[in-house]
Ligand SMILES: Nc1ncnc2c1ncn2[C@@H]1O[C@H](COP(=O)(O)OP(=O)(O)O)[C@@H](O)[C@H]1O
Ligand SMILES: Cc1ncsc1CCOP(=O)(O)O
């Protein structure tokens with residue numbers, strides 16, 4: 001059972017170990033991701049060339065693959081890096097950004113999830129549903145065929161992909177298909193800053209680099225990230241997304257055991 005104490009202890013391990021996180025990510029979020037990882041206490045590197053990704057991936061604590069601005073050359077590099085990470089026992093975290101938006105994106109998300117043994121896949125409900133080939137409509141908004149509940153979608157995806165699945169949104173759900181946690185942290189202003197989902201995926205990488213229990217690592221990352229967002233929103237949220245973005249980087253560097261114990265809202269689901 002992951003509780004706030006365990007969350008705080010994994011967060012502390014990240015700060016102590018300063019893990020190297022190799023990101024092959026999108027052009028929108030590169031700088032924000034690097035600064036967010038640094039603020040948290042991890043060590044980011046971005047490396048994309050197929051000539052070097054295998055060498056970088058095998059010395060990293062985690063590899064993050066993100067298809068936000070994908071192209072064939074980059075996808076080729078992601079698969080090379082992913083396979084090398086698998087060989088070396090380095091956890092691979094996958095963000096299928098925009099799966100479902102275009103056939104190329106959907107196909108690529110499925111190809112990567114098939115070619116690479118992914119430790120955690122993190123996305124919103126539509127991205128996860130499209131990666132496993134399920135129709136998805138948001139309950140109450142477009143409750144057509146295929147709409148369903150996020151927990152069962154996450155469990156289905158975990159079983160199909162044989163990986164830990166994190167579906168984020170107002171509430172986050174993380175599961176390995178058997179054990180499930182619901183995390184009720186975060187703030188709506190996160191949706192007004194681009195890259196907060198992508199940075200979260202890389203933060204899960206930092207946690208997975210220091211904690212072998214991948215479900216625990218992902219749950220701890222989600223709580224720590226959500227609590228940091230609440231700290232930042234309190235400080236700067238009223239001023240708007242620009243001030244929030246900066247305050248959020250500060251909060252990632254400041255969030256610690258006290259704040260996790262006070263504000264962490266994690267519970268085990270069905
Ligand atoms: N309405 C909301 N209230 C609180 N937190 C939210 C809300 N929507 C998203 N978040 C948080 O924002 C972060 C990014 O998640 P999300 O917006 O789902 O990613 P993406 O940008 O990839 O779609 C997560 O920490 C998530 O918990
Ligand atoms: C706007 C945009 N376009 C392609 S990738 C990207 C960033 C998406 O970031 P996030 O999923 O974290 O909001």
Ligand SMILES: [Mg+2]
Nearest residue numbers: 097124197198
């Ligand atoms: Mg995203």
